[in-house]
Amino acid sequence: MILRRLATACLLAAAALTVQAQGYPIKPITIIVPFAPGGGIDVLTRAIGVKLSERWKQPVVLENKTGAGSAIGTAHVARAAPDGYTLLATVNQTMVGNRFLYKKLAYDPDKSFEPISMMVKADQLIVANAQLPASTLKEVVELAKKKPGTINYGSFGNGSQPHLLFSVLKDRENIEITHIPYNGVTPNLTALAAGEVQLGSASAGVILPLVQAGKIKPIAVAGDALISQFPKVTTTTQQGYPYAKVSIWYGLFAPAGTPPEILNQIRLAVREVLSDPQFAEQQVISKGLTVIAGDGRQLREEIAKEAEVTATMIKAAGVVAE
Known part of the structure; x- marks a missing residue:
């Protein structure tokens, strides 16, 4: 009798979800963005939300819930x-980096x-303060070897992508550069522009x-392809550092089940929405x-692949989970 009731309950629940x-x-x-307003993921998700609202004839509300990386x-x-009414829009850090940081x-x-x-x-892109006497990553490495301990690099926090990227560079090239963590992208870039x-x-x-204001300069693309905005900036592979790669993606998730x-x-x-040429360009x-x-499936595979690589980078950076 109990098993029959459980089976009936499961069937009713499945039927309800099908109707939904x-x-x-x-x-x-509601789409939750777990970062402060104004960042790249926030801006793009808001724009997508407007288009989805028009398509679905239902409000798509973006809510920022920040804290704890x-x-x-x-x-x-x-x-x-x-049920599809609360979604998550986030970046690699949430699904990859955080598992090693906490x-x-x-x-x-x-x-x-x-x-x-x-x-x-x-x-x-790997970027430098405009006053740094180096215009490529190769020149930065050479400068760091000549003047050890005189170059600082900023990041979005311990275990963030910049931290891991420069930690691997430091380890592989045997150079002395100092990590200065900041609470987010904006304060990090503000500090970089200020020197x-x-x-x-x-x-x-x-x-x-x-870059347009002359405050910072791009010195390498930390990936495999040139970037249209900076076509003369070569990749880390072209400069002789094929391991120095980092990318960011924006993903959309729903609760399990x-x-x-x-x-x-x-x-x-x-x-x-993303395939619309005008939207994509803007x-x-x-x-x-x-x-x-x-x-x-593609997103799940990407997370698994990145987690393997990040585990190695975390070890090289000496980051300890809090």
Whole structure:
């Protein structure tokens, strides 16, 4: 009798989710961004949300829930109902880096979510203060060897991508450069422009105003391909440092257990928005990003692959989980 009741309850729950999926969406959708307003993921997600709202005839509301290196907002979504009405838009750090930085996370990067889509991706640029007497990464390494301990590099915090990138460079090239962590991208770049640190990394769209103002200069692309905004800046591989690579992606996630039908509806709608040439040019390409609009399996595979590489970088950086 008990087993029969349980089976009936499961069937009713499945039927309810199927009905939900068929009518989705029938109420406002909230997308949580676990970072402060104004960053790249925040700006793009807001723009996508406007288009989704027009398409679905339902409000798509973006909410910033910051703190603990994106862990607070992410955990909020992990606890949400798996019905497609609370989503998470975030970057690699949340699903890859945080697993190595915190002894206890209130979410499981591999089990708490259904990956919907990697929306966009971008290789990062290694940048320097305009006054640094080096215009390439090779020249920076040579300068660091001549004057050990005189070059500082900034990051978004311990274990962040810039920290790991420069830690590997320091280890592989046997140079002395000092890490100065900041609480986020904006204060890091502000310090770089002011000369408090001499090196950093960021995406093309973020650094462009500072480059145009003559405050900082790009010295290498930390990836495999040239970047259109800075076509004369060569890659780290071309400069002789093929291991010095770092990229950022923006991904969309739903709580684990969200019906596949709903995930697919969201994925297709986001892909349609990103595939619009005008939207892509204004919101993606002009900011140094590349449209990916992939599926959930691709995103899950990317997370697994990055976690392997990041584990090695974390060890080289000597980062200890808090």
